[in-house]
Amino acid sequence: EKAKWPKETVDLWAKLSKKEANDIETIQRSIVHHVTTTLARAAYNMDNFSAYQAVALSTRDRLISRWNETQGQLSKIDPKRVYYLSLEFLLGRSMDNALLNMGLKGTYDKSIEKLGFNMEDIIESEVDAALGNGGLGRLAACYMDSLATLDYPAWGYGLRYNYGIFQQRIVDGYQTEYPDYWLNFDNPWELARLDISIQIGFGGHVQTTQDEYGVTRHNWVPGQSVQAIAYDVPIPGYDTENCNNIRLWRSKPTRVFDLTSFNEGNYEKSVEDATNAEKITSVLYPNDNTMAGKELRLKQQYFWTAASLHDIVRRFKKSMREWSDFPDQVAIQLNDTHPTLAIVELQRLLVDEEMLSWDDAWEIVTKTFAFTNHTVLPEAMEKWSVPMFEYLLPRHLQIIFDINLFFLQKVEKKVPNDRGLLNRMSIIEEAQPQQIRMAHLAVVGSHKVNGVAALHSNLIKTTIFKDFVEYYGEEKFINMTNGVTPRRWLHQSNPQLSALITQTLGNDKWLKDLSLLKGLAAKTGDAAFRKKWMTIKRNNKVRLAELIKERCQVEVSPDALFDVQVKRIHEYKRQFMNILSVIHRYRTIKSMTAAQKASVQPRVVIFGGKAAPGYYIAKLVIKLINSVAAVVNQDPAVGDLLKVVFIPDYNVSVAEVIVPASDISQHISTAGTEASGTSNMKFVLNGGLIIGTLDGANVEILEEVGEDNIFIFGCMAHEVEDIRHAQRYRGVPMDPALQGVISAIEKGTFEDPKIFQPLISTLTVGKDFYLISSDFASYIAANQQVDAAYKKQEEWSKKSILCTAHMGKFSSDRSVKEYADEIWNIKPYSVEDEGHL
Ligand code: GPQ
Structure with a gap:
């Protein structure tokens, strides 16, 4: 016009x-x-x-x-674009x-x-926009920042939950959950695209017909349908005109209610179905590293992947290209197995609706998708029961069985007569009822599979995907070490340090090329610079002390060592071991003479993090921390030598205050359990040292900062199975220091010991799955090394500077560039400022 x-x-x-x-x-x-x-x-x-x-x-x-x-x-x-499919985007403010x-x-x-x-x-x-649980969701947010900053043509796709991750309040030491109705006031950071609406079907049946050439065609006739409405969240890059998009889908009833009920003339039922449609995007599931298996969650996953794919396909079709060009225009990254149904949906669209042959369609599909794995924990592996799945998605189930059949036929051809192998590799687990293994489907339907840190990427090749590596070869399984955006996690959250770095390096280019931080290493010999560096750290500690006063009603001294463990509460992350070591510290101080106390390094131990509402043991850990805090903080024999606080409702904006204020932070998962960790990177970037196990990205942080600037303890990943075995079958006794701590709890030093019995039981010899007992002695020793090192403030300030100086590798810009070059095959483009509104 x-x-x-x-x-x-x-x-x-x-x-x-x-x-x-x-x-x-x-x-x-x-x-x-x-x-x-x-x-x-x-x-x-x-x-x-x-x-x-x-x-x-x-x-x-x-x-x-x-x-x-x-x-x-x-x-x-119209360049090739990448679409990052993530059920979580933990954007914060x-x-x-x-x-x-x-x-x-x-x-x-x-x-x-x-x-x-x-x-x-x-x-x-x-x-906060808190549409995520923890590391996985925050990673997606960091990647969106880097993609925009580096001018990559990229879109995120997710769900617009009405309720984000629950708000946590502490009542009598226990976690209680409150709904996070974050859309109470208008959300200015989204733009509703009420014109973009896609019909999504559920249930119904499959019609099978013969076409004019005698080919069997399948046509899914859904029994219900809901609308997906697009909400766009603009993501501006740093120091570029480029602004990318995250499209979040909201579910709404279709205008003509539910098809079946309405046609049957059942008005009330159809109104009820309409309310059910809105439920799909109502709430974020609050599980981290565990699988809930709820029907509504499966509905969310299909609703979201189907809407996103229809949108992507519609955009592709505008270009009037051949279908075989699809993988040259579209790369889709699956953030964990949550969006794996996209593989099945694209195959269905191509075969049933676009009439491509199965093999042509499957080639397009596998060239398009790539899959990121974020855990090896068995309880986190997504599986869906076949009967439930069939009821919601009958045609998709047929397609999954066909994908599996053709896949297993090829395996059988390559490795004949190995029923065990076929059983292990099958997408269908032969249980009662049968289960769909989403990780296997994701591997089979993708051209690349990556882990999120070097150790983790090697581990998945020898454990959960071992058979697949042997079948496909090594090249399909690669590593993409995680990263964090230095814009939010230094420049924004630590403005004084950012200004000092810019002043010292002469410009702010480091914000787009983090490797330039290495220029700071030359300044460790400059006493005036060290003083400025440590003054900024102290200012940040004062700010955190104020937050602690406000939220926990506890006064802490900014001159004490600030020791932080903030992350989701999980047994494998071992907050339990941390609080047990705090009890050990408390008992040690209590047994000291006044003269001995004079040489104790004062410490403030800061905890924060949410437990999944149904995770009983994790919630007991929170209770124990608060019970210990209540006793320790008011014990005059201890005074300022030890304070313990649990900061309620840990989230992105609270992290922005905590991270710059940490002297030492704890990343102490049992070796081999934390895929990467990303807060470890944020703390070190802000000049905070870390104490950690040889797990996840800690291993690579050690490589970068050197062993003088990190406190490593505990067993290694390859030793874990042997230690578990020895504890089970050779009756290894419990660590004596740990035994003392447990006795103190059992004597009622911290409230009624009956409360904590289920927690203590997890340490029973032979049941200590996360190896708290066998790592305890080296953990205590490492903490003592921290105290000793912190007392030498001049040396400590050098370590702190070197930590920041050596963090260049852990920018999410580096991660995203590796994905772009090695998986997506996309190039940056530059937006011209044409001066339009
Ligand atoms: N991660 Cl499987 C989550 O935050 N949630 C999950 O459900 C799963 C993994 C984390 C993982 O535990 C961390 O080690 C990683 O650093 C993070 O994903 C990002 O890769």
């Missing part, structure tokens, strides 16, 4: 859609405009929250204009990050100040 417009119309549009300047007055006008019109408020009844809303809306305008320009130019260039990435923070600071508000207060009004 635009072509038919007269010249004056075209000119008028061009004139009116010119981008506004980003000077202080224009920004102030836009803020005031949003106050008075969008929010319909007057200056005299403004509070911090309304100020936040207005500033957020003004920021959003600028984001959306970048988003428009990027997406418009991208559809013209957006405003500060968006302003920093767009280079507008300074101007907004000034604009707001003159309007009578303070940026820091305003920022605190924003609620």
